[in-house]
Amino acid sequence: MEVELDMLDELESLRFEFGIPEQERYWLYLQHRYRGLMITGCAHAGFFCKLIINLSKLLQQQPRTIHPRTVSFDAAATEDEEVAVGIIGCGHLGKQLANVLLKVVPIPAENLQISTRRPESLVEFRKLGVRCVYDNAAVASWAKVLFLCCLPAQLPNICLEIQSKLDKSCIVYSLVSAIPLPRLKNLLNHTNILRPQYQFIEDFDNIWGENEEVPSALQDTTIIRGTCPYSTLGGVILNVKWLEGLCYALINVCTSRSVFHTQALKLLNKLLLPVHLESCKADPASCPKFQLTDFMNKSYVRNLYQKRPFPWFDLITVQLKETPFSQHISATRSLQDHISLLYCESFGLTISEDELPYVSKVLQPVEEKE
Template identity: 60%
Template sequence: MDMLEDLESLQFEHGIEEEDRSWLYLQGRYHGLLMKACAHAAFFCKLLHTLRKSLHEKRASGCLSIGSLASAPDDDDLKVGIIGGGHLGKQLARVLLQLVPVPAEKLRISTRRPEVLDEFQKLGIQCFYGNTYLAGWANVVFLCCLPSQLPSICTDIQTSLEKACIVYSFVAAIPIPRLKSLLNHTNILRPQYQCLEGFANVWGANKEIVVALQDPVVLQATCPYSSAGGIILNIKWLEGVFYAALNICTAKAMRHSQALQLLNELFLSVHFEDCGEDRASCPKFQLRDFVSKVYAENLPHKRTLPWFDLTAVQLGKTPFSQHLLTCPALQRHLTHLYCDSFGIPLTKGQQPEASTGSPSQ
């Protein structure tokens, strides 16, 4: 509870002159961007956690044949690293801890000032200054640093990154091609946002992000296809998320048929009232949704999918691009999956207004 909420004289807006109040929307925009960024990162980690857990369970039960690329059992737990202990890094850590949730022992933070992260160290999170070590340990590395710091950080970590490690960048000023060059790495995700003019502020600027994301109105505004709150996510990010999931299956040497079956089970299993009793109208991922028709026809049954360059996925068109943009049923299922993963299932009539967004790369 915010004890200052009803004390107008102590609010940020109270001391602003009337002629400057037109700029207050920037505060809401900043809070909205931060909230969307943290929510999408949490959703991504939820998907990876669920995928890796399912892989482990299927392997343990003998339902899944894993090839020679399979990792040790200890590696089945998702390990998350954050580079940067500033405001964004700390907010992201709180969201991952409480809303995914990532166990404290599976979350580590590298920052030049680990002594200021006493809050997290008390929770059992390792906080240190060691970018190279962090990159070699984590399955997902979040870059929460300043643009000026990024070149030296990339130099530190590029030789420590495993091929399957996903680098997730919040450094908006560094475009994907430059990031790929700096890291010499292709397993990179970078969400891109576009701000609209004249939007209604739904973000609850005085609320903690973890608390706000448990509000159905706020959470629905963060949905990948939603334009509520005046901030649009480039849907190429969502495309990259699914290709990243397929790369995890490929790293485990799974047959392509098993990988697609697993994606259908995990990511298209949240149904809603419009689906009908037989679920016949519900979308299902097919091989041709992710690779070309010719490649799909010639891929042997026991082969894995190819390794996908996530930077190329986010920069150009793929077979999955059109599917995400033009299939309303798939968009509805993914929206329901998103809200359900945060514990806020949608009811009929609550589908957020769809918007694909297309900010520049």
């Protein structure tokens, strides 16, 4: 039977495009865009989870510090060092994301919970040990990272269910592109929210393949390059403000654990800048290293006590407004290249410095209306 199916694969009459009139085949590019957007969104979510998990491991090695003026967090939420990941909504995108989290990141099945209207349909995830329920509030109260993968029309009711259940330190990562950040902030009454924004270029090569699962696609070196945050290959472009939100989200994780800002900077350097360019060896001074003034204005830094955590950052503001880090990262090409190297290596792709111009390209942030 398998041999027979392989023989049928080459039959043009069985392909999706065959039933579309010749004059309408131009619109097939939308199918490629959709697939490229799905793979890119899942890849960036996976990269973010990798960083959160690695940071959690680094924090486990740190002595716990408590300061009386530290931002108050739920004690129970910070005791368990495991990164609990929740997904609300498990249609096609949610399933692909879950597979990336389990197979590419990877996270243990017991650290993932999914809430969907049809949990009985997720047999493959249940067999792996993933808890699949229809209880948005329970998953939201349990998760430290919560992915929203529902339909835009469902989001207001879901937010109403979960807004009182979210811990302050929980990072909500929205893949619901139709709901802007200010609206999402109001719906959730929450400031620790990340939402990537994407745009498309007109002319692009279809590098995204056809029907393979996203974890399989992310083994293709061309596709990994196409999802790189500064890449225009493949036509799907990430708003670089997402990288700022990611960095400030990592800082908030440190703040929630009462880590002093001096130590948090060391952790950021260790986490985000472990891979170096060849030129760094020849000129160590050119190798980037995070400073306090990269994230806060100089007047605030002057008044910040040595043994204090970073302040709590509103990630919505970070992604919508100009920040000290906006200026720093846009003016520091070596930092962009280091992040490109880190991103590719997190997916098992080692690239040389000579290849960076084909992966990394400075892009202007896409403005989002408030």
